[in-house]
Amino acid sequence: MIRVMRKSMTDYEPISFYAFATTCEDIGNTASKNLKVEILANYLKSLDDENLKVACRLLSGEISPPSEGLELQVGYSTLVSIIAELSGKSDDTLGRTYLRYGDLGDAAEEMLAVKVIEPLIRERYTLVDVEEKFRKVAGMSGKGAYHEKRQALLGLYLNMTPLESKYLTKLLTGEMRIGLVAGLVIEGVANAFNQGYEEVNETYLLTNDIGKTAYLAKLNRLTDAKLEPLCQTNFMLAEAMQTAQEIIEYFGRELICEPKLDGVRAQCHKKGEVVKIFTRRGNESTNYFPEIAEELKKIPHDYIFDGEIVAYMNDKVLPFTLLQQRLQRKEISEDLMQRIPLSLFVYDVLYFDGKSVYKEALKERKRLFEKIKFPEKVKVLEYTFINTKEEIEKMFHESVERGFEGLMLKDPESIYTVGKRGKNWVKLKKELDTLDVVIIGAERGHGKRANIFSDYIFAIWDNGELKTIGKAYSGLTDRELYEMSDRLKSMAIKDEGWRIIVNPQIVIEVAFNGIQKSNRHESGYALRFPRIVRIREDKSIEQADSLQQVEEIFRRQQKTILGKDNSEYKT
Numbered sequence: 047m048i049r050v051m052r053k054s055m056t057d058y059e060p061i062s063f064y065a066f067a068t069t070c071e072d073i074g075n076t077a078s079k080n081l082k083v084e085i086l087a088n089y090l091k092s093l094d095d096e097n098l099k100v101a102c103r104l105l106s107g108e109i110s111p112p113s114e115g116l117e118l119q120v121g122y123s124t125l126v127s128i129i130a131e132l133s134g135k136s137d138d139t140l141g142r143t144y145l146r147y148g149d150l151g152d153a154a155e156e157m158l159a160v161k162v163i164e165p166l167i168r169e170r171y172t173l174v175d176v177e178e179k180f181r182k183v184a185g186m187s188g189k190g191a192y193h194e195k196r197q198a199l200l201g202l203y204l205n206m207t208p209l210e211s212k213y214l215t216k217l218l219t220g221e222m223r224i225g226l227v228a229g230l231v232i233e234g235v236a237n238a239f240n241q242g243y244e245e246v247n248e249t250y251l252l253t254n255d256i257g258k259t260a261y262l263a264k265l266n267r268l269t270d271a272k273l274e275p276l277c278q279t280n281f282m283l284a285e286a287m288q289t290a291q292e293i294i295e296y297f298g299r300e301l302i303c304e305p306k307l308d309g310v311r312a313q314c315h316k317k318g319e320v321v322k323i324f325t326r327r328g329n330e331s332t333n334y335f336p337e338i339a340e341e342l343k344k345i346p347h348d349y350i351f352d353g354e355i356v357a358y359m360n361d362k363v364l365p366f367t368l369l370q371q372r373l374q375r376k377e378i379s380e381d382l383m384q385r386i387p388l389s390l391f392v393y394d395v396l397y398f399d400g401k402s403v404y405k406e407a408l409k410e411r412k413r414l415f416e417k418i419k420f421p422e423k424v425k426v427l428e429y430t431f432i433n434t435k436e437e438i439e440k441m442f443h444e445s446v447e448r449g450f451e452g453l454m455l456k457d458p459e460s461i462y463t464v465g466k467r468g469k470n471w472v473k474l475k476k477e478l479d480t481l482d483v484v485i486i487g488a489e490r491g492h493g494k495r496a497n498i499f500s501d502y503i504f505a506i507w508d509n510g511e512l513k514t515i516g517k518a519y520s521g522l523t524d525r526e527l528y529e530m531s532d533r534l535k536s537m538a539i540k541d542e543g544w545r546i547i548v549n550p551q552i553v554i555e556v557a558f559n560g561i562q563k564s565n566r567h568e569s570g571y572a573l574r575f576p577r578i579v580r581i582r583e584d585k586s587i588e589q590a591d592s593l594q595q596v597e598e599i600f601r602r603q604q605k606t607i608l609g610k611d612n613s614e615y616k617t
Contacts, residue, residue, distance in 0.1 A: 059172070060092035061093055061097040061172045062173075066213070067207075067210045071213075072085050079230065082234075083233050086237075087234045088238075090102070090235060091239075098261060099257030100173040100257060102259070103255075103256060104173065104176075104217060105231055107217070110184075113254065113330065115329055116180065119184070119195075122150065125154075125219070126140060131163075132158055133160070140157060149216075149496070151214075151219070155208045155209060159208050165204050168205050179198065186198070199218070235263050236263070241263045246259060251280045252273060252279055253271050254465075273397050273404060274397075275316060275350055277315075278330075281326055282352070282394075282462050282464060283465075283466065284467065285471070287455075290442065291435050297457065301431070302409070302429050302431060302458050303441050303453055303454070303455055304427055305428070305445045306473055306474075307427070307450060307451070308450070308451045309355050309357075309369060310355045311325065312325060312338075312353055313325075314349075315349070316342055316348055321342045334375075337383055337387075337423060338388055338389075338423060341423040342424060347418065348399055350398075351395055352393065352396060353394070355391075356369060356388065357369040359387050365562075366574070369386070369388070370562065389423045390423060390425070392427065393426070393454075395414050404462035407458065407459045408456055408458050408459070412429070452473060454471060455474065480555050480557045481506065481555070481556055482553050482589065483506055483553070483591065484506070484512055484590045485503070486514065486547065487546060487548055488501060488502050489501040489545045490544050491519065495527070498528060500519055500527050504518065506591050507590060512550055515569040515573060517576070521577040521579060552581065553582040553585040553590050555581075556576045556578055557576070557579050561573060561596060563600075
């Protein structure tokens with residue numbers, strides 16, 4: 047058997063995937079932020095143009111430029127089967143190794159230290175080679191695609207050292223976690239090519255492509271970056287404020303007021319006959335909204351719009367849960383489009399007919415909408431100008447009564463600050479509903495939480511039985527998480543390794559954005575975006591909430607949003 051021993055970085059070309067993996071390992075093993083940046087900067091300086099672009103994307107956990115929307119569609123089970131086959135170890139052994147590390151990449155490195163299969167002639171991969179392999183895997187579809195993807199990835203793993211396998215796995219699972227947040231990659235680029243951090247950051251926020259940003263920095267051409275249709279830029283974000291009085295005191299002048307929609311934030315691009323729709327996650331999602339894409343093509347201009355896609359019928363915004371049903375489908379049928387129709391509400395424009403306008407005042411950007419004839423499913427979001435606390439409170443209550451989340455208040459003179467959160471835009475939202483629920487089980491967390499039970503499965507009462515309604519993992523402090531994990535382990539009545547079932551004793555208060563019907567839980571409902579408000583040490587489990595209370599909130603939610611019983615949409 048041929049064993050490939052780990053060699054130092056100097057034994058390989060800087061553009062090799064091994065050099066990339068070694069750099070990641072060095073960065074991950076370094077606590078000092080300054081040293082992380084120094085290691086990164088020295089590495090980036092050693093790369094040619096194309097490998098530099100790829101390296102920066104991979105270091106940021108991206109497998110391709112975000113605007114391409116590349117999706118590998120490779121699950122954990124596929125990677126586990128490949129690692130098990132090459133190592134000759136059982137799934138149980140791999141499962142125990144994974145639980146010990148809490149990271150499949152670390153488990154892969156240990157499991158593949160010795161392989162039962164080795165290549166006759168081992169291939170070496172550059173970063174560009176690996177990206178090209180990713181593109182081929184992403185392009186595989188149809189009958190036999192699973193086998194083709196698995197074989198392509200098996201070939202990659204077969205030729206890689208254990209260390210390379212570790213970072214290949216981290217990339218494939220989207221779990222790089224080497225302590226290199228986006229800001230440090232930007233700082234590394236700035237140091238490598240003697241550029242200012244702010245200049246590099248501005249270029250990155252504008253292009254949404256760290257690879258392109260690094261390339262421009264290397265050439266000393268950061269000022270060449272510009273907004274381009276079909277290439278997503280970062281969204282402008284809003285800060286939250288709690289009261290109308292706070293908003294008026296902060297701004298002290300007239301504001302633009304809009305209803306806050308509960309849909310999917312969408313950046314819509316058109317150039318010539320090509321339309322692309324991007325979401326906040328950076329994915330191109332045009333195929334999920336075919337009727338919106340077709341409507342956008344009817345607008346005889348090139349543009350970049352910012353807006354919200356919502357389920358919409360009979361001049362009413364429908365519950366987000368209906369839109370979510372659309373998002374869960376890979377194939378959008380005519381029947382589905384009829385049952386859950388969509389509309390796009392646009393409220394900003396960043397680019398129009400060959401000109402970037404995002405640095406113009408918001409009130410001027412909105413005037414551009416007057417030049418556009420919009421088709422039926424694309425609408426300009428209504429807005430008004432307000433001056434007083436009383437006007438904000440009146441508009442807020444009207445907005446909530448109509449089923450919106452609340453209000454957006456915007457400075458009319460503000461420019462569109464891509465990728466930045468600030469108080470030029472603020473949101474005023476209605477309070478969230480909460481439920482008191484009982485913890486009946488817990489799952490192990492990920493990363494630094496892999497050794498504790500931090501994901502809580504909770505239930506509500508229904509005729510004397512506890513029935514599950516969701517799972518939450520956010521809201522507690524680190525100290526509370528560790529204390530809760532110890533309590534739950536002492537209450538365990540069944541241990542499944544990654545999950546324990548516990549004797550129901552603990553009540554927690556959970557906040558959520560909404561309730562939806564769901565077959566995943568015994569109660570028949572699921573909470574949208576649940577998070578823990580507090581541990582209710584003052585309540586016994588008998589005092590937890592019931593299915594009847596959940597149904598009351600659900601009916602109120604439907605009535606508020608639609609203004610009537612929405613039985614035809616219940617699923």
